[in-house]
Amino acid sequence: MxxxxxxxxxxxxxxxxxxxxxxxxxxxxxxxxxxxxxxxxxxxxxxxxxxxxxxxxxxxxxxxxxxxxxxxxxxxxxxxxxxxxxxxxxxxxxxxxxxxxxxxxxxxxxxxxxxxxxxxxxxxxxxxxxxxxxxxxxxxxxxxxxxxxxxxxxxxxxxxxxxxxxxxxxxxxxxxxxxxxxxxxxxxxLPNFKLPDVKKIIDYSGIITFTLALSTIFFAITLAGDINKYPLDEMAVLIVFSIFMFALFVLAEKKAVEPILPLNLFKNSIFNVSSLESFIASALMFSGIIYVPLFAQGVLGMSATNSGLIMIPMFLSLTITSIITGQIISKTGKYKNLVIVEFVITGIGVILLATMNVNTPYYLLLAYSTVLGIGSGMAYNIFNVAVQNAFALREIGIVTASMRFFRNVGTIVSVPIFGYIMNFTLGSSNAVTLSKTQALVLSIQNIFIVAILLSFVGLVVAFFLKEIPLGENMLMTQEEVSEGQLEKAK
Structure with a gap:
């Protein structure tokens, strides 16, 4: 080759x-x-x-x-x-x-x-x-x-x-x-790849403010899981402090010679759309990873071992479609239609999962989660490839890291939100009159209804993703990106 x-x-x-x-x-x-x-x-x-x-x-x-x-x-x-x-x-x-x-x-x-x-x-x-x-x-x-x-x-x-x-x-x-x-x-x-024109100046102000901003909002989200133990005013203080640190971080990055997160990245629409889509795709994937096993154990009465085994087809489909998606992009040089297909398939998966009830057989749970796995697997590659193709070689490191960052943030934010939905549903007046199993079904259905809304948002946003055809030659493509193609993505 x-x-x-x-x-x-x-x-x-x-x-x-x-x-x-x-x-x-x-x-x-x-x-x-x-x-x-x-x-x-x-x-x-x-x-x-x-x-x-x-x-x-x-x-x-x-x-x-x-x-x-x-x-x-x-x-x-x-x-x-x-x-x-x-x-x-x-x-x-x-x-x-x-x-x-x-x-x-x-x-x-x-x-x-x-x-x-x-x-x-x-x-x-x-x-x-x-x-x-x-x-x-x-x-x-x-x-x-x-x-x-x-x-x-x-x-x-x-x-x-x-x-x-x-x-x-x-x-x-x-x-x-x-x-x-x-x-x-x-x-x-491995050769020691590094960029020769990067100044060896560490953005200490950016590192400190970024760490403090993300840490405090992260702890606020985590502590919010137990409102009785951690009062709202304490979480409000953390959130206000986090916002203040984010503001200082933005100011620091504007002045930094070598910022840890260059703000000019956000001037590119491909970067912005891909960041949001990575966030949503991660949230959708974890709705299945967390609540399919819970449904299997809490509603269908499966053992922990069997509920783990029922997840294997989802994870295998995720792995296989990740590889296949990469092969398709490699052959066609295009990715936008795959993003649209990804959110359609993921949407179908969460719609099917939202229909589950106490009479749902295990094989349908397996099939529904596998559909979600197919869609989620497609998202592993697409956004990395899209942003790498939209920026010059000098910025590949930070834009690639950013996509992984937004995937992680999608998990950090969505998991507690799904937990709030479950706890709120279980404590609602509608759930009180139901049996424990029926109340659990209702709460999981509500989580997947929210996932349906997220998948719809992801699908709509996908149509705003600009597409720069992928080139065969790295150096020529970087020249195209820096001189002309990048402007089309803005």
């Missing part, structure tokens, strides 16, 4: 780089599904049931912040160095988590581990954006994205086996040999 890249890489080097990136990505991708299985035993060992969600919360917060920060820092210090640093950070902090003796230590170490996790889920996609021409990016991003599907399918199984056979601490220790393998492969195969 003829690889069109600004770097002189052989096919063997390409294969080795992709293998290293996939192994590194797999380390972080496994984290979510394995931790979910291990946490009950972690709580039994370390106690602190009231802090059950905080190891997840601290990890999600730090990883989301790290996506933007280290995406930009990799422009300055090189992709290879930052990626290896991310793997090493993840491995070391995994060991620290494994030796935690109380919940406070685990929460702290998980927060540190999230820094490495944020690097690992964003840098591989940036590297692919730099190695390949626009058309080939889609294909290889599909291969990378399939790692998430693999982790979702195998994670619960591996996590269960490790936890039951060796103890929960080995859920963290197992990252050590995998991390060493990833570092070795990347160290000897």
């Amino acid at each position: 003829n690889y069109k890249s600004q770097y002189d890489l052989t096919k063997d080097q390409i294969n080795m780089i992709m293998a290293g990136l996939m192994v590194g990505l797999l380390v972080a991708a496994f984290d979510y599904s394995i931790m979910a299985i291990a946490m009950p035993k972690v709580i039994n060992s370390l106690h602190g049931m009231e802090y059950y969600v905080w190891p997840f919360t601290s990890y999600m917060l730090s990883s989301t912040i790290a996506i933007i920060l280290f995406g930009k820092l990799s422009d300055i210090y090189g992709r290879k160095h930052i990626l290896i640093a991310g793997i090493i950070t993840f491995v070391i902090t995994s060991v620290m988590c494994g030796f935690a003796t109380n919940m406070f230590q685990l929460i702290l170490f998980r927060g540190l581990q999230g820094i490495g996790g944020g690097i690992l889920i964003s840098l591989p996609f940036i590297v692919v954006g730099e190695i390949f021409s626009p058309r080939e990016r889609a294909k290889y991003m599909g291969i990378l994205a399939s790692v998430f599907g693999l982790a979702d399918v195998l994670g619960p199984i591996i996590g269960g086996v490790i936890t039951d056979s060796f103890g929960w601490r080995w859920v963290f220790f197992i990252n050590v040999p995998v991390g060493i393998a990833a570092v070795t492969m990347i160290l000897y195969s």
